[in-house]
Amino acid sequence: MKEGLFVLAGMALTAIITFVRDIIGDRCKIKIEKMKMHDKDKLEAYKKLFVFARTITKVCYPLADDHLSGFMNIMKGLFENEIATYYLYYNPKILEILDKFDDMYFSSRNRGNLTIEEGEELDKFVNEEFFCSALRLKELVKKELSLL
Secondary structure, X not given: OHHHHHHHHHHHHHXXXXXXXXXXXXXXXXXXXXXXXXXXXXXXXXXXHHHHHHHHHHHOOOOOOOHHHHHHHHHHHHHHHHHHHHHHHOOHHHHHHHHHHHHHHHHHHOHHHOOHHHHHHHHHHHHHHHHHHHHHHHHHHHHHHHHO
């Protein structure tokens, strides 16, 4: 009788251990899949950001005629539709640049309500800083992509 209880207890213990192992294994698999999805989205975010920065350097190069128009077109097209949706994936240095772009874009859309100083800041940014910031952005993106 005692032998039967030991066998029964052993079988029950084996079943419990197997059940717990399967639950832990399934949770690990789910976490791994989530990490893969996150990494895939992050890679896509950085690829789009690189194209964005490259477009800026091609459209808003220093000798371009109308920097404000080019700036607004890029921000309205690429930034709003592609870059802003991936905002949470970017590192703080990149976000600092993108926040400046976003602030200046907001100013450019409300140009009539700007003070003289704000208008001058916008003009300086669009004519000088936008291109340089895009070059810096490209370098930061390349650095991040090498780490992925």
